[in-house]
Amino acid sequence: GESVGLHLPTLSVQEGDNSIINCAYSNSASDYFIWYKQESGKGPQFIIDIRSNMDKRQGQRVTVLLNKTVKHLSLQIAATQPGDSAVYFCAEIEGHHAGNMLTFGGGTRLMVKP
Amino acid sequence: DTEVTQTPKHLVMGMTNKKSLKCEQHMGHRAMYWYKQKAKKPPELMFVYSYEKLSINESVPSRFSPECPNSSLLNLHLHALQPEDSALYLCASSHGGVWTGAYEQYFGPGTRLTVT
Numbered sequence: 001g002e003s004v005g006l007h008l009p010t011l012s013v014q015e016g017d018n019s020i021i022n023c024a025y026s027n028s029a030s031d032y033f034i035w036y037k038q039e040s041g042k043g044p045q046f047i048i049d050i051r052s053n054m055d056k057r058q059g060q061r062v063t064v065l066l067n068k069t070v071k072h073l074s075l076q077i078a079a080t081q082p083g084d085s086a087v088y089f090c091a092e093i094e095g096h097h098a099g100n101m102l103t104f105g106g107g108t109r110l111m112v113k114p
Numbered sequence: 115d116t117e118v119t120q121t122p123k124h125l126v127m128g129m130t131n132k133k134s135l136k137c138e139q140h141m142g143h144r145a146m147y148w149y150k151q152k153a154k155k156p157p158e159l160m161f162v163y164s165y166e167k168l169s170i171n172e173s174v175p176s177r178f179s180p181e182c183p184n185s186s187l188l189n190l191h192l193h194a195l196q197p198e199d200s201a202l203y204l205c206a207s208s209h210g211g212v213w214t215g216a217y218e219q220y221f222g223p224g225t226r227l228t229v230t
Contacts, residue, residue: 008154023215034172043204043221089156102219104156
């Protein structure tokens, strides 16, 4: 069952500000990373990915940074909007499999204040 | 079509019931997955099918029985569940495999399961 008082780390930002969500991963052999957004009552939605041979990748309003030295991943959202409010998960994949095993991080809740 | 669909959206079942969850994708993906997600937690992998064969079973209890009838469909058969099995069950699919280089998994909306 669920632990009483268990909560997700929460980042609260003002609409229009930039958001930075951080993730520490544990497997130095991971070679592919994904950020997912999960809104209430929905499945995770792909945002952006990055391979281990890169340290930065940009999408529309989002940027992912990868620091393999300290095993750290971050997601930057520019000009945060109310529709960005959700839980954000980082996920990593190691190696090549017939089916790709994603390992998810714990998640961060982003709350956007109007 | 980049959609994974799941039915039903919600399911309430007793501990003696038998029910099934269904998942469908028409993206030509050859890897399909079942995940379990408890509230305020990340998804946890249960099963992986690759080319309609079970390739990974993450030590899931036998009261959960997956089935992949064809490359577009994935079922999860449920029998004699416990209240602690109540969770959101997510299905996902991906191209799968190093030959495509496409690791991205597309998730369905999930089935909210309550075991009474």
